[in-house]
Amino acid sequence: MAGLTWHASSATPAGPARAGGHPLSIRVYKDKRPRFAPAVYIDVDAVIIGDVVVERGANVWPGAVLRGDVERITVGAGTSVQDNSVLHCDPGYPMLIGQRVVIGHGAILHGATVGDDVLVGIGSTLLNGCTIGSQSIVAAGSLVTGDKVFPPRSMIMGAPAKRVRELADDEVKMVGELQARYDRRAQELLEMGVGADLGPFREKRG
């Protein structure tokens, strides 16, 4: 993932920031503050706390909770965090989500690493220290146990989750199309001027 340089804004709030109609949904935790690159869409009913870095064009949907009070959560460019997903970490297990990832509704990701162009299926759970290789699918409802490492292009399924086969080209394409659909929807909403007010947490490039 491309690194970004972040600078504290002069408008950095010491406490909770206003976010659309929901003033407390994006907030600082101690010295940890969320940071957002340009063209990011955050629904006003998403909750984002502490050390959460959201890269360009990523989108976060209603009810998602990204709580960066323990370790950093990085959401890669173009990644979509769907409704009611929960992202959190334990000490020593920061979360690194790659680019163009789709995190399905109600997924729980805890201290996980996810490569680029992955679909994390609806309602699946990823535990501390696991790694999902790029261009993989985690099937809906899977339980990926701690420290498990899956290579790129894996179809990952079950509880505990196993690699059942390699992904086909059309499945990789399908994930790309799903990501593009959410990207378009998010950009439309941004053009309509809806979404959380990220002003105080905007990235400033030096």
Ligand SMILES: CC(C)(COP(=O)(O)OP(=O)(O)OC[C@H]1O[C@@H](n2cnc3c(N)ncnc32)[C@H](O)[C@@H]1OP(=O)(O)O)[C@@H](O)C(=O)NCCC(=O)NCCS
């Ligand atoms: C995994 C998935 C991609 C289908 O993969 P597939 O290989 O085409 O699976 P099939 O439907 O052909 O089923 C093959 C086998 O896997 C099983 N299977 C399919 N999905 C499964 C799942 N999520 N968990 C466990 N087993 C599953 C089927 O029951 C079938 O088993 P059988 O051979 O014993 O009958 C799909 O079920 C899935 O989970 N998609 C994710 C959808 C999603 O979360 N979208 C996000 C929207 S934002």
